[in-house]
Amino acid sequence: MNKPLTQDDFQTPTVTTGPLPASEKVYTAPMADPSLRVPHRLIHLHPSAEEPPVPVYDTSGPYSDAAIEIDVERGLPRPRTAWVTARGHVSEYEGRDVKPEDNGHATGKYLAREFPVKHRPLRGDGTGPVTQYEYAKAGIITKEMIYVAERENLGRQAMLDGAQDRVDGGESFGADIPAFVTPEFVRDEIARGRAIIPANINHAELEPQIIGRNFLVKINANIGNSAVASSVEEEVEKMVWATRWGADNVMDLSTGRNIHNTREWIIRNAPVPIGTVPIYQALEKVNGVAEDLTWEVYRDTLIEQAEQGVDYFTIHAGVRLAYIHLTADRVCGIVSRGGSIMAKWMLAHHQESFLYTHFEEICDIMRAYDVSFSLGDGLRPGAIADANDRAQFAELETLGELTQIAWKKGCQVMIEGPGHVPMHKIKVNMDKQLRECGEAPFYTLGPLTTDIAPGYDHITSGIGAAMIGWFGTSMLCYVTPKEHLGLPDRDDVKVGVITYKLAAHAADLAKGHPAAQIRDDALSRARFEFRWEDQFNLSLDPETARDYHDQTLPKEAHKTAHFCSMCGPKFCSMEITREVREYAAGLGENEKAALGLTPEEGMREMSEKFREEGSKLYSSKR
């Protein structure tokens, strides 16, 4: 357990920088707006491959660009301020003063240092559209929309150029995935409410990305200090570290002291959208006593965080007084922190949740900064026994009602989902969410498909995540090996991110995303051709792949050897397959037909031919 943070301890966060192995950061300029620089990663292959570099989606921001100098004390460059102000309908203002309760009344040496640079916030001034949803509805394509279209298209472009074969269609369960993503397609999906670009106008450091069923499946990594562990430096590095391995979004779930200052450091250095659960900080402001929460404290917290640039808020407005007793017979009751805070408040005050009764005002605040809704599932099941019960689905129906209100108010919306759900009960969650919530993007936590594997819940949830991603979930919230047991450290964050990247990728493949298979094919070709370095470099986690290989065969020569530790040098199935190819290449069409249709006859007919050629082809004894 770490001791509480003090000023004396505080140092500039040290973050991980530099490219991944064999990787090059490149930027493309979309045709629709050549002023934009959209980042991608190219993985270069060994010259013997005679293949172009493999382009992969890149979430790591400037940290992986060797040409950019990182200064965590200043934060990342802020190009989006110009984009936002150029569109108009926003004005700069002084902003809310930081109050002692924003940092849990930490003072003196217990107060984490403020971020050194102060930016005046922007806010919608009521003269026109502010949110991506409002622009989309107005038929206007924003720079963010152009940017995300370019990002999603990376592999597709290579395929359309003829560098790759089109893969088969997959099974998308009614999704409508285009062969090529145009900015107009993005605009249309956002206008329909089927996709969101979480992009607070005050998060000027952001590299925008899109969350929706017809785009690549995204993942979210949770970080955050708590009352008992972790510090500002650790959290900033966890954010950078998570995005390095592929986190598309990061939620800061800090509790305890220094929430405001920690968040400021994170956002100013974050290339990905940052989400929060504002009720956590509101609770700290009333000293952890749920009954003492008020709409005014909560409202002030929303504004505080919106001004800082938080891109989406989890808001548990679907937890209504009438649903609380539905959880009483559950094995695990209410496991959502936000859900249980509001349940406690409602019971104490004998009133409907202020999140529900003030929902329109919440919309007005979030619209003014384009903070996206992540409508929280405060009644999600926390055990297999509680999956898909009346409490869970009653809340989901209310989230559908709130989605309509948020859209009317001009806000972007996604919907949070479970939780603990056995495999046979997963799909009905997806289907019901699409139906109740007008196809707003679904954002699920796992789901975990058993309760019996603490220590391995990244896996038990990765199974459910891959499946629900395939069925239509737009973003998967990661689960680390420490789930249910403790706070994730740096290694746990990485394992959680990689696990969810592979689950999201499995879903992309199964949905039939046109370019998803390019990386699999490149890696499999490398495997077949014993290009070990290429195998490592094309992996989601090159370091671990290399390390595992070297534990058995550490010598440098083995990296090019035509064998591996599984079969040893004397016999190798891959090597034999190469010989099969030579054989097949020598067969004429008639011979193939004879083999395929009437193998007995074919064998006799070709016997002579084999006898002549076989001795040449297979005389080498290995």
Added chain:
Amino acid sequence: MNKPLTQDDFQTPTVTTGPLPASEKVYTAPMADPSLRVPHRLIHLHPSAEEPPVPVYDTSGPYSDAAIEIDVERGLPRPRTAWVTARGHVSEYEGRDVKPEDNGHATGKYLAREFPVKHRPLRGDGTGPVTQYEYAKAGIITKEMIYVAERENLGRQAMLDGAQDRVDGGESFGADIPAFVTPEFVRDEIARGRAIIPANINHAELEPQIIGRNFLVKINANIGNSAVASSVEEEVEKMVWATRWGADNVMDLSTGRNIHNTREWIIRNAPVPIGTVPIYQALEKVNGVAEDLTWEVYRDTLIEQAEQGVDYFTIHAGVRLAYIHLTADRVCGIVSRGGSIMAKWMLAHHQESFLYTHFEEICDIMRAYDVSFSLGDGLRPGAIADANDRAQFAELETLGELTQIAWKKGCQVMIEGPGHVPMHKIKVNMDKQLRECGEAPFYTLGPLTTDIAPGYDHITSGIGAAMIGWFGTSMLCYVTPKEHLGLPDRDDVKVGVITYKLAAHAADLAKGHPAAQIRDDALSRARFEFRWEDQFNLSLDPETARDYHDQTLPKEAHKTAHFCSMCGPKFCSMEITREVREYAAGLGENEKAALGLTPEEGMREMSEKFREEGSKLYSSKR
């Protein structure tokens, strides 16, 4: 890399013994045959739980029984010799002499020590049934059938006794899972070919288990030395270690020298069925030159291994000459070692595979010892790009044809399956296998749902394994984190086994196995009630769960604290839920109805009541 084994190095294998935390080994005597002692594990809970111990399926054999002294030099007790001889139709004989080539011509100090005890083998004498399949067809219930019925029923019995509620039915995709497993049900399933009990009459140390779609999903762990790594001691301990964590079956995939002696040590100490791929040893006998393989060498190897007590053989008899060219355009060709050995042989000799042409003789040998067939998928896809292609399915159709022959010959049969398959192509594998192979049990390797995560292939395959297990696969062959990269060590074996246990359990839950959820519910109750020790002990891997918890909150007091590191001591969602329960318990039926149906009205009506009682219930400020 280990140096080659020498006599000087050889020591008695040190194996892991003793019970798992809070666990007690118990034995029950089936009503149908009270002479049998069927092992189970009881996990005892903290007295505050006021719950009976949780019974779990136990694969660990005598090693986890503190009352049994283990002597690896003598091997485990051999009760099944009496069962088999009492049934008759078998006779003891001298058996085949061990030949130098059985151990790869290892001599002197390079030859691993022989197992100290020699048992004369049994063999069917042609006077009547020998295999479980033959007995089942004859309407005779064997001790093995009674034994496995008792094993499968453990949790079901508790449920029928009223200790547990019946869980909902799941979705079993046409499986026919009974509420209670009778020996007659087992016999009928075996007679139909829908289940097998791999149980060589010479593996007298075996604790029988059943593999079939209407029983609990089983898992297999692969072990085995190779030409470049690992030793006899390591392999024996890997077997014991794998079964400790839940491996229902173990395959010894050794290559290189000392295969015979290594296998003898493993089988004599194995409480679970041992499978092999005989072609691996046959290849060693011809110095690794596939072209030099002959039916006679292979036949002799089958007899050698059958006499030792191998319970199932992977036989790649479905790789036919006519199918070889179908793999030529694949990204990864033939990735099965057995498949590529036979492909090489067929090409070199211009002949149909001797496994196919001699299939009936193979059946006769295997029937005489009751070695079960595991019909190998030598043409399984080794890359996402190759999934479900013509080569793979042509072989599967041939496996269906061979299944019918094996059944006619009296043999037990299961069918091996892929491999690398994206999620949307998994179910057709299961459906086609059931159709082509007469519902013989399916035994799959994963499948891996992406190619891009080396180092995490236990996870990428665990996703596919859970799904195909749900769809109807009877046994899942584990994949470790080292897959594609190196040989698994002890830690990798454990991670692979736990991953596949949770995948199999996820499948059992989704299929609706009547008692599968008992352990989940017990663990979730422990979680809800902050019984940390019970949570650890009910986990698939108590050591890791405890270790992860202690990394954040090491103090002993935290094991009983009503909070965890995620929320800290001031606020806990679980604690709030307890308060919700007290509230709900105080609501009358009318009040509940009012809340559920007309929340607005309900709120007003109950306002007074709340005001009175609420202050009592929720006055404590934490």
